Amino acid sequence: xxxxxxxxxxxxxxxxxxxxxxxxxxxxxxxxxxxxxxxxxxxxxxxxxxxxxxxxxxxxxxxxxxxxxxxxxxxxxxxxxxxxxxxxxxxxxxxxxxxxxxxxxxxxxxxxxxxxxxxxxxxxxxxxxxxxxxxxxxxxxxxxxxxxxxxxxxxxxxxxxxxxxxxxxxxxxxxxxxxxxxxxxxxxxxxxxxxxxxxxxxxxxxxxxxxxxxxxxxxxxxxx
Amino acid sequence: xxxxxxxxxxxxxxxxxxxxxxxxxxxxxxxxxxxxxxxxxxxxxxxxxxxxxxxxxxxxxxxxxxxxxxxxxxxxxxxxxxxxxxxxxxxxxxxxxxxxxxxxxxxxxxxxxxxxxxxxxxxxxxxxxxxxxxxxxxxxxxxxxxxxxxxxxxxxxxxxxxxxxxxxxxxxxxxxxxxxxxxxxxxxxxxxxxxxxxxxxxxxxxxxxxxxxxxxxxxxxxxx
Numbered sequence: 001x002x003x004x005x006x007x008x009x010x011x012x013x014x015x016x017x018x019x020x021x022x023x024x025x026x027x028x029x030x031x032x033x034x035x036x037x038x039x040x041x042x043x044x045x046x047x048x049x050x051x052x053x054x055x056x057x058x059x060x061x062x063x064x065x066x067x068x069x070x071x072x073x074x075x076x077x078x079x080x081x082x083x084x085x086x087x088x089x090x091x092x093x094x095x096x097x098x099x100x101x102x103x104x105x106x107x108x109x110x111x112x113x114x115x116x117x118x119x120x121x122x123x124x125x126x127x128x129x130x131x132x133x134x135x136x137x138x139x140x141x142x143x144x145x146x147x148x149x150x151x152x153x154x155x156x157x158x159x160x161x162x163x164x165x166x167x168x169x170x171x172x173x174x175x176x177x178x179x180x181x182x183x184x185x186x187x188x189x190x191x192x193x194x195x196x197x198x199x200x201x202x203x204x205x206x207x208x209x210x211x212x213x214x215x216x217x218x219x220x221x222x223x224x
Numbered sequence: 225x226x227x228x229x230x231x232x233x234x235x236x237x238x239x240x241x242x243x244x245x246x247x248x249x250x251x252x253x254x255x256x257x258x259x260x261x262x263x264x265x266x267x268x269x270x271x272x273x274x275x276x277x278x279x280x281x282x283x284x285x286x287x288x289x290x291x292x293x294x295x296x297x298x299x300x301x302x303x304x305x306x307x308x309x310x311x312x313x314x315x316x317x318x319x320x321x322x323x324x325x326x327x328x329x330x331x332x333x334x335x336x337x338x339x340x341x342x343x344x345x346x347x348x349x350x351x352x353x354x355x356x357x358x359x360x361x362x363x364x365x366x367x368x369x370x371x372x373x374x375x376x377x378x379x380x381x382x383x384x385x386x387x388x389x390x391x392x393x394x395x396x397x398x399x400x401x402x403x404x405x406x407x408x409x410x411x412x413x414x415x416x417x418x419x420x421x422x423x424x425x426x427x428x429x430x431x432x433x434x435x436x437x438x439x440x441x442x443x444x445x446x447x448x
Contacts, residue, residue, distance in 0.1 A: 070341050102333060108333075113327065148373075150329070153326055
Protein backbone atom coordinates (compact mmCIF):
# COMPACT_ATOMS: atom_id res chain seq x y z
CA UNK A 1 0.00 0.00 0.00
CA UNK A 2 1.32 3.39 -0.96
CA UNK A 3 2.21 5.86 1.78
CA UNK A 4 -0.46 8.52 2.20
CA UNK A 5 0.52 12.19 1.96
CA UNK A 6 -1.41 15.43 2.08
CA UNK A 7 -0.95 17.72 -0.91
CA UNK A 8 -2.03 21.36 -0.73
CA UNK A 9 -3.71 21.86 -4.07
CA UNK A 10 -4.90 25.25 -5.31
CA UNK A 11 -5.46 24.11 -8.86
CA UNK A 12 -2.54 26.20 -10.10
CA UNK A 13 0.50 25.21 -12.08
CA UNK A 14 2.80 24.83 -9.09
CA UNK A 15 0.62 22.82 -6.73
CA UNK A 16 -0.48 20.55 -9.56
CA UNK A 17 3.14 19.79 -10.37
CA UNK A 18 3.84 19.17 -6.69
CA UNK A 19 0.97 16.66 -6.62
CA UNK A 20 2.35 14.88 -9.69
CA UNK A 21 5.77 14.72 -8.05
CA UNK A 22 4.24 13.25 -4.87
CA UNK A 23 2.71 10.49 -6.97
CA UNK A 24 5.97 9.94 -8.87
CA UNK A 25 7.75 9.58 -5.54
CA UNK A 26 5.39 6.76 -4.57
CA UNK A 27 2.98 8.62 -2.30
CA UNK A 28 -0.77 8.29 -2.43
CA UNK A 29 -1.87 11.91 -2.17
CA UNK A 30 -4.95 13.28 -0.45
CA UNK A 31 -5.66 16.74 -1.76
CA UNK A 32 -6.57 19.70 0.40
CA UNK A 33 -7.99 22.83 -1.22
CA UNK A 34 -9.00 25.85 0.82
CA UNK A 35 -11.65 28.37 -0.15
CA UNK A 36 -10.31 31.30 1.85
CA UNK A 37 -12.15 34.04 0.03
CA UNK A 38 -9.80 34.31 -2.94
CA UNK A 39 -11.24 36.48 -5.69
CA UNK A 40 -10.15 33.87 -8.24
CA UNK A 41 -12.39 31.21 -6.76
CA UNK A 42 -12.52 29.62 -10.20
CA UNK A 43 -9.24 27.94 -9.25
CA UNK A 44 -11.33 25.52 -7.17
CA UNK A 45 -12.82 24.09 -10.35
CA UNK A 46 -9.29 23.64 -11.68
CA UNK A 47 -8.37 21.83 -8.45
CA UNK A 48 -11.25 19.42 -8.97
CA UNK A 49 -10.18 18.79 -12.57
CA UNK A 50 -6.62 18.14 -11.42
CA UNK A 51 -7.82 15.68 -8.77
CA UNK A 52 -9.70 13.77 -11.46
CA UNK A 53 -6.83 13.89 -13.95
CA UNK A 54 -4.25 12.65 -11.45
CA UNK A 55 -6.56 9.99 -10.03
CA UNK A 56 -6.38 11.38 -6.49
CA UNK A 57 -8.84 9.47 -4.32
CA UNK A 58 -9.66 11.96 -1.62
CA UNK A 59 -10.17 15.69 -1.96
CA UNK A 60 -11.15 17.92 0.93
CA UNK A 61 -12.34 21.42 0.15
CA UNK A 62 -12.37 23.52 3.26
CA UNK A 63 -13.91 26.95 3.86
CA UNK A 64 -11.92 29.40 5.95
CA UNK A 65 -12.96 33.02 5.69
CA UNK A 66 -9.63 34.86 5.60
CA UNK A 67 -11.33 37.51 3.45
CA UNK A 68 -13.19 38.54 6.61
CA UNK A 69 -9.88 39.63 8.15
CA UNK A 70 -9.12 41.86 5.17
CA UNK A 71 -5.64 43.03 4.32
CA UNK A 72 -5.24 41.64 0.80
CA UNK A 73 -6.27 42.50 -2.74
CA UNK A 74 -6.44 38.74 -3.36
CA UNK A 75 -9.41 38.56 -1.00
CA UNK A 76 -11.19 41.55 -2.45
CA UNK A 77 -9.59 44.45 -0.62
CA UNK A 78 -8.12 46.57 -3.41
CA UNK A 79 -7.05 46.13 -7.01
CA UNK A 80 -5.00 43.19 -8.30
CA UNK A 81 -1.72 44.66 -9.64
CA UNK A 82 -1.27 44.35 -13.40
CA UNK A 83 1.54 44.70 -15.93
CA UNK A 84 4.30 44.89 -13.35
CA UNK A 85 7.79 44.68 -14.88
CA UNK A 86 9.06 41.11 -14.56
CA UNK A 87 12.25 42.17 -12.85
CA UNK A 88 10.32 43.74 -9.97
CA UNK A 89 8.13 40.69 -9.30
CA UNK A 90 9.70 38.76 -6.46
CA UNK A 91 12.54 41.24 -6.07
CA UNK A 92 13.91 41.58 -2.52
CA UNK A 93 11.41 43.40 -0.37
CA UNK A 94 8.61 43.12 -2.94
CA UNK A 95 5.53 41.95 -1.09
CA UNK A 96 2.63 42.80 -3.40
CA UNK A 97 -0.89 43.69 -2.29
CA UNK A 98 -1.97 40.16 -3.26
CA UNK A 99 -0.12 38.80 -0.24
CA UNK A 100 -2.75 37.30 2.08
CA UNK A 101 -1.66 37.70 5.70
CA UNK A 102 -0.23 34.41 6.96
CA UNK A 103 -2.03 32.45 4.26
CA UNK A 104 0.54 29.72 3.87
CA UNK A 105 0.81 29.35 7.62
CA UNK A 106 -2.94 28.76 7.72
CA UNK A 107 -2.79 26.35 4.76
CA UNK A 108 0.11 24.39 6.24
CA UNK A 109 -1.62 24.26 9.64
CA UNK A 110 -4.76 22.83 8.06
CA UNK A 111 -2.70 20.34 6.06
CA UNK A 112 -0.99 19.32 9.30
CA UNK A 113 -4.32 18.72 11.00
CA UNK A 114 -5.55 16.62 8.07
CA UNK A 115 -2.23 14.78 7.88
CA UNK A 116 -2.23 13.81 11.53
CA UNK A 117 -5.92 12.91 11.54
CA UNK A 118 -5.37 10.32 8.80
CA UNK A 119 -2.15 8.99 10.28
CA UNK A 120 0.08 10.40 7.53
CA UNK A 121 3.44 12.07 7.99
CA UNK A 122 4.12 13.82 4.71
CA UNK A 123 2.86 17.17 3.43
CA UNK A 124 3.53 18.54 -0.05
CA UNK A 125 3.33 22.21 -0.89
CA UNK A 126 4.09 23.78 -4.25
CA UNK A 127 5.80 26.95 -3.09
CA UNK A 128 8.77 28.20 -5.03
CA UNK A 129 11.07 31.08 -4.46
CA UNK A 130 12.54 31.63 -7.93
CA UNK A 131 10.25 33.08 -10.59
CA UNK A 132 7.71 33.77 -7.87
CA UNK A 133 6.12 36.73 -6.18
CA UNK A 134 7.92 37.95 -3.10
CA UNK A 135 5.65 36.38 -0.50
CA UNK A 136 7.53 35.78 2.75
CA UNK A 137 5.75 32.46 3.29
CA UNK A 138 7.15 30.91 0.11
CA UNK A 139 10.76 30.85 1.27
CA UNK A 140 12.77 27.78 2.34
CA UNK A 141 13.21 29.31 5.82
CA UNK A 142 9.44 29.32 6.22
CA UNK A 143 9.12 25.66 5.23
CA UNK A 144 11.94 24.68 7.59
CA UNK A 145 10.40 26.62 10.47
CA UNK A 146 7.00 25.06 9.81
CA UNK A 147 8.47 21.56 9.87
CA UNK A 148 10.16 22.28 13.20
CA UNK A 149 6.87 23.62 14.56
CA UNK A 150 4.92 20.64 13.22
CA UNK A 151 7.12 18.18 15.06
CA UNK A 152 6.56 20.00 18.34
CA UNK A 153 2.87 20.65 17.77
CA UNK A 154 1.64 17.13 17.21
CA UNK A 155 1.59 13.60 18.51
CA UNK A 156 3.22 12.61 15.22
CA UNK A 157 6.80 13.67 15.78
CA UNK A 158 8.25 12.94 12.36
CA UNK A 159 6.18 15.16 10.08
CA UNK A 160 8.02 15.88 6.85
CA UNK A 161 7.39 18.96 4.75
CA UNK A 162 8.06 18.52 1.04
CA UNK A 163 8.49 21.60 -1.14
CA UNK A 164 9.84 19.96 -4.29
CA UNK A 165 9.60 23.12 -6.40
CA UNK A 166 11.24 25.45 -3.94
CA UNK A 167 14.45 25.98 -5.91
CA UNK A 168 13.08 25.53 -9.44
CA UNK A 169 12.35 28.21 -12.01
CA UNK A 170 8.91 28.25 -13.58
CA UNK A 171 10.38 26.77 -16.77
CA UNK A 172 11.95 23.92 -14.82
CA UNK A 173 8.66 23.28 -13.01
CA UNK A 174 6.82 23.10 -16.34
CA UNK A 175 9.37 20.74 -17.86
CA UNK A 176 9.24 18.47 -14.80
CA UNK A 177 5.44 18.43 -14.92
CA UNK A 178 5.35 17.63 -18.62
CA UNK A 179 7.75 14.72 -18.04
CA UNK A 180 5.22 13.45 -15.50
CA UNK A 181 2.32 13.84 -17.90
CA UNK A 182 0.70 16.89 -16.32
CA UNK A 183 -1.86 18.65 -18.51
CA UNK A 184 -1.40 22.33 -17.73
CA UNK A 185 -4.45 23.25 -19.77
CA UNK A 186 -6.66 22.31 -16.82
CA UNK A 187 -4.68 24.30 -14.27
CA UNK A 188 -5.49 27.88 -13.33
CA UNK A 189 -3.03 30.55 -12.17
CA UNK A 190 -4.65 33.91 -12.92
CA UNK A 191 -5.69 36.19 -10.04
CA UNK A 192 -8.21 38.11 -12.13
CA UNK A 193 -9.92 35.83 -14.63
CA UNK A 194 -12.93 36.72 -16.76
CA UNK A 195 -15.30 33.81 -17.44
CA UNK A 196 -12.47 31.45 -16.58
CA UNK A 197 -10.05 33.05 -19.05
CA UNK A 198 -6.75 34.35 -17.68
CA UNK A 199 -6.08 38.10 -17.73
CA UNK A 200 -2.50 37.64 -18.89
CA UNK A 201 -1.41 40.71 -16.91
CA UNK A 202 -1.32 39.82 -13.20
CA UNK A 203 1.88 38.50 -11.57
CA UNK A 204 1.02 34.78 -11.86
CA UNK A 205 -0.01 35.22 -15.52
CA UNK A 206 3.22 37.03 -16.31
CA UNK A 207 5.32 34.41 -14.55
CA UNK A 208 3.41 31.58 -16.20
CA UNK A 209 3.83 33.04 -19.69
CA UNK A 210 7.52 33.57 -19.08
CA UNK A 211 7.82 29.99 -17.83
CA UNK A 212 6.27 28.45 -20.93
CA UNK A 213 8.37 30.71 -23.16
CA UNK A 214 11.58 29.75 -21.38
CA UNK A 215 10.65 26.07 -21.36
CA UNK A 216 10.12 26.33 -25.10
CA UNK A 217 6.74 24.64 -25.02
CA UNK A 218 3.33 25.93 -26.10
CA UNK A 219 1.34 27.75 -23.41
CA UNK A 220 -2.09 26.06 -23.25
CA UNK A 221 -3.59 28.84 -21.12
CA UNK A 222 -6.76 30.47 -22.38
CA UNK A 223 -6.23 34.23 -22.16
CA UNK A 224 -9.05 36.77 -22.23
CA UNK B 225 -4.69 54.79 21.66
CA UNK B 226 -4.15 51.37 23.15
CA UNK B 227 -2.12 48.82 21.22
CA UNK B 228 -4.32 46.27 19.49
CA UNK B 229 -3.76 42.57 20.13
CA UNK B 230 -5.49 39.41 19.02
CA UNK B 231 -6.72 37.14 21.79
CA UNK B 232 -7.70 33.55 21.05
CA UNK B 233 -10.86 33.17 23.07
CA UNK B 234 -12.64 29.85 23.49
CA UNK B 235 -14.90 31.04 26.27
CA UNK B 236 -13.11 28.84 28.79
CA UNK B 237 -11.45 29.75 32.06
CA UNK B 238 -7.94 29.98 30.66
CA UNK B 239 -8.52 32.06 27.53
CA UNK B 240 -10.82 34.41 29.45
CA UNK B 241 -8.09 35.02 31.99
CA UNK B 242 -5.58 35.56 29.17
CA UNK B 243 -7.91 38.19 27.69
CA UNK B 244 -8.22 39.94 31.06
CA UNK B 245 -4.42 39.93 31.38
CA UNK B 246 -4.07 41.44 27.89
CA UNK B 247 -6.35 44.29 28.95
CA UNK B 248 -4.48 44.71 32.25
CA UNK B 249 -1.23 44.96 30.29
CA UNK B 250 -2.65 47.85 28.29
CA UNK B 251 -3.65 46.10 25.09
CA UNK B 252 -6.93 46.58 23.31
CA UNK B 253 -7.89 43.01 22.48
CA UNK B 254 -9.73 41.78 19.41
CA UNK B 255 -11.15 38.35 20.16
CA UNK B 256 -10.96 35.40 17.78
CA UNK B 257 -13.14 32.36 18.43
CA UNK B 258 -13.09 29.36 16.13
CA UNK B 259 -15.97 26.98 15.58
CA UNK B 260 -13.95 23.94 14.51
CA UNK B 261 -16.56 21.29 15.09
CA UNK B 262 -16.05 20.99 18.84
CA UNK B 263 -18.80 18.91 20.46
CA UNK B 264 -19.04 21.51 23.24
CA UNK B 265 -20.09 24.26 20.84
CA UNK B 266 -21.90 25.88 23.76
CA UNK B 267 -18.51 27.40 24.64
CA UNK B 268 -19.13 29.89 21.81
CA UNK B 269 -21.97 31.40 23.82
CA UNK B 270 -19.59 31.73 26.74
CA UNK B 271 -17.09 33.46 24.46
CA UNK B 272 -19.73 36.00 23.47
CA UNK B 273 -20.60 36.61 27.12
CA UNK B 274 -16.93 37.10 27.96
CA UNK B 275 -16.52 39.58 25.10
CA UNK B 276 -19.43 41.58 26.47
CA UNK B 277 -18.24 41.38 30.08
CA UNK B 278 -14.68 42.47 29.25
CA UNK B 279 -15.84 45.21 26.89
CA UNK B 280 -13.94 43.78 23.91
CA UNK B 281 -14.88 45.80 20.83
CA UNK B 282 -14.32 43.30 18.03
CA UNK B 283 -15.09 39.59 18.03
CA UNK B 284 -14.56 37.37 15.02
CA UNK B 285 -16.13 33.93 15.05
CA UNK B 286 -14.66 31.79 12.31
CA UNK B 287 -15.83 28.43 10.99
CA UNK B 288 -13.16 25.86 10.16
CA UNK B 289 -14.35 22.28 9.84
CA UNK B 290 -11.60 20.31 11.57
CA UNK B 291 -14.27 17.76 12.52
CA UNK B 292 -14.31 16.76 8.85
CA UNK B 293 -10.72 15.53 9.20
CA UNK B 294 -11.69 13.28 12.11
CA UNK B 295 -9.18 11.98 14.60
CA UNK B 296 -10.55 13.41 17.86
CA UNK B 297 -13.26 12.64 20.37
CA UNK B 298 -13.58 16.40 20.85
CA UNK B 299 -14.94 16.69 17.32
CA UNK B 300 -17.34 13.79 17.63
CA UNK B 301 -15.15 10.81 16.84
CA UNK B 302 -15.39 8.65 19.97
CA UNK B 303 -16.28 9.11 23.62
CA UNK B 304 -15.06 11.97 25.80
CA UNK B 305 -12.98 10.38 28.60
CA UNK B 306 -14.48 10.72 32.07
CA UNK B 307 -13.35 10.28 35.67
CA UNK B 308 -9.69 9.95 34.87
CA UNK B 309 -7.46 10.04 37.97
CA UNK B 310 -6.04 13.54 38.38
CA UNK B 311 -2.46 12.30 38.50
CA UNK B 312 -2.75 10.78 35.03
CA UNK B 313 -4.16 13.92 33.38
CA UNK B 314 -1.29 15.72 31.74
CA UNK B 315 1.28 13.13 32.86
CA UNK B 316 4.23 12.69 30.47
CA UNK B 317 3.09 10.96 27.32
CA UNK B 318 -0.60 11.41 28.13
CA UNK B 319 -2.26 12.66 24.97
CA UNK B 320 -5.97 11.96 25.48
CA UNK B 321 -8.46 11.20 22.70
CA UNK B 322 -9.75 14.78 23.04
CA UNK B 323 -6.56 16.03 21.40
CA UNK B 324 -7.57 17.62 18.09
CA UNK B 325 -4.82 17.14 15.51
CA UNK B 326 -2.80 20.35 15.20
CA UNK B 327 -5.64 22.42 16.61
CA UNK B 328 -3.52 25.04 18.31
CA UNK B 329 -1.35 25.35 15.21
CA UNK B 330 -4.50 26.10 13.23
CA UNK B 331 -5.76 28.54 15.89
CA UNK B 332 -2.44 30.36 16.10
CA UNK B 333 -2.19 30.52 12.30
CA UNK B 334 -5.64 32.10 12.08
CA UNK B 335 -4.77 34.52 14.87
CA UNK B 336 -1.61 35.42 12.97
CA UNK B 337 -3.58 36.14 9.81
CA UNK B 338 -6.03 38.33 11.74
CA UNK B 339 -3.20 40.04 13.60
CA UNK B 340 -1.30 40.95 10.46
CA UNK B 341 -4.46 42.01 8.61
CA UNK B 342 -5.26 44.60 11.28
CA UNK B 343 -1.68 45.76 11.65
CA UNK B 344 -1.22 44.31 15.13
CA UNK B 345 1.83 42.49 16.45
CA UNK B 346 0.67 40.76 19.58
CA UNK B 347 -1.21 37.48 20.00
CA UNK B 348 -2.47 36.13 23.31
CA UNK B 349 -3.23 32.47 23.89
CA UNK B 350 -4.33 30.90 27.16
CA UNK B 351 -2.40 27.66 27.00
CA UNK B 352 -0.90 26.32 30.18
CA UNK B 353 1.23 23.33 30.82
CA UNK B 354 0.71 22.77 34.53
CA UNK B 355 -2.67 21.43 35.65
CA UNK B 356 -3.50 20.81 32.01
CA UNK B 357 -4.12 17.90 29.71
CA UNK B 358 -1.05 16.55 27.95
CA UNK B 359 -1.61 18.21 24.60
CA UNK B 360 1.68 18.70 22.74
CA UNK B 361 0.55 22.08 21.42
CA UNK B 362 0.21 23.61 24.89
CA UNK B 363 3.91 23.49 25.75
CA UNK B 364 6.31 26.46 25.86
CA UNK B 365 8.38 24.86 23.08
CA UNK B 366 5.35 25.03 20.81
CA UNK B 367 4.73 28.71 21.54
CA UNK B 368 8.40 29.54 20.95
CA UNK B 369 8.45 27.63 17.67
CA UNK B 370 5.27 29.34 16.53
CA UNK B 371 6.70 32.77 17.28
CA UNK B 372 9.82 31.94 15.26
CA UNK B 373 7.63 30.73 12.39
CA UNK B 374 5.40 33.80 12.58
CA UNK B 375 8.34 36.15 12.16
CA UNK B 376 9.44 34.32 9.01
CA UNK B 377 5.95 33.83 7.63
CA UNK B 378 4.76 37.40 7.53
CA UNK B 379 5.51 40.90 6.41
CA UNK B 380 5.30 41.85 10.10
CA UNK B 381 8.62 40.64 11.40
CA UNK B 382 8.16 41.36 15.09
CA UNK B 383 5.12 39.28 15.98
CA UNK B 384 5.02 38.51 19.69
CA UNK B 385 3.27 35.48 21.14
CA UNK B 386 1.98 35.94 24.67
CA UNK B 387 1.12 32.88 26.74
CA UNK B 388 0.75 34.49 30.14
CA UNK B 389 -0.66 31.37 31.81
CA UNK B 390 1.90 28.94 30.52
CA UNK B 391 3.63 28.30 33.82
CA UNK B 392 0.70 28.85 36.18
CA UNK B 393 -1.35 26.24 37.99
CA UNK B 394 -5.11 26.36 37.58
CA UNK B 395 -5.41 27.80 41.10
CA UNK B 396 -2.94 30.56 40.24
CA UNK B 397 -4.83 31.33 37.04
CA UNK B 398 -8.09 31.63 38.96
CA UNK B 399 -6.56 33.89 41.60
CA UNK B 400 -5.04 36.13 38.94
CA UNK B 401 -8.36 36.32 37.08
CA UNK B 402 -10.28 37.18 40.24
CA UNK B 403 -7.82 39.97 41.02
CA UNK B 404 -8.63 41.32 37.54
CA UNK B 405 -12.38 41.07 38.15
CA UNK B 406 -13.09 38.08 35.92
CA UNK B 407 -16.47 36.46 36.49
CA UNK B 408 -15.83 32.76 36.01
CA UNK B 409 -19.54 31.99 36.19
CA UNK B 410 -19.91 33.00 32.54
CA UNK B 411 -16.98 30.90 31.33
CA UNK B 412 -17.36 27.35 30.06
CA UNK B 413 -14.77 24.57 30.28
CA UNK B 414 -16.70 21.28 30.06
CA UNK B 415 -16.22 19.01 27.03
CA UNK B 416 -19.53 17.22 27.53
CA UNK B 417 -22.19 19.60 28.83
CA UNK B 418 -25.88 18.88 29.12
CA UNK B 419 -28.15 21.89 28.56
CA UNK B 420 -25.18 24.11 29.27
CA UNK B 421 -24.43 22.43 32.61
CA UNK B 422 -20.94 20.99 33.08
CA UNK B 423 -20.54 17.22 33.43
CA UNK B 424 -18.05 17.54 36.27
CA UNK B 425 -16.22 14.43 35.08
CA UNK B 426 -14.22 15.24 31.94
CA UNK B 427 -10.60 16.41 32.15
CA UNK B 428 -11.33 20.16 32.04
CA UNK B 429 -14.08 19.81 34.63
CA UNK B 430 -11.78 17.88 36.98
CA UNK B 431 -8.96 20.39 36.51
CA UNK B 432 -11.32 23.32 37.01
CA UNK B 433 -12.81 21.88 40.21
CA UNK B 434 -9.34 21.18 41.56
CA UNK B 435 -8.29 24.73 40.67
CA UNK B 436 -11.13 26.36 42.57
CA UNK B 437 -10.56 24.04 45.53
CA UNK B 438 -6.84 24.84 45.65
CA UNK B 439 -7.48 28.55 45.19
CA UNK B 440 -9.84 28.36 48.17
CA UNK B 441 -12.65 30.19 46.39
CA UNK B 442 -16.20 29.05 45.57
CA UNK B 443 -16.62 27.30 42.23
CA UNK B 444 -19.42 29.13 40.35
CA UNK B 445 -19.74 26.40 37.73
CA UNK B 446 -23.18 24.92 37.18
CA UNK B 447 -22.76 21.15 37.21
CA UNK B 448 -25.34 18.71 35.82
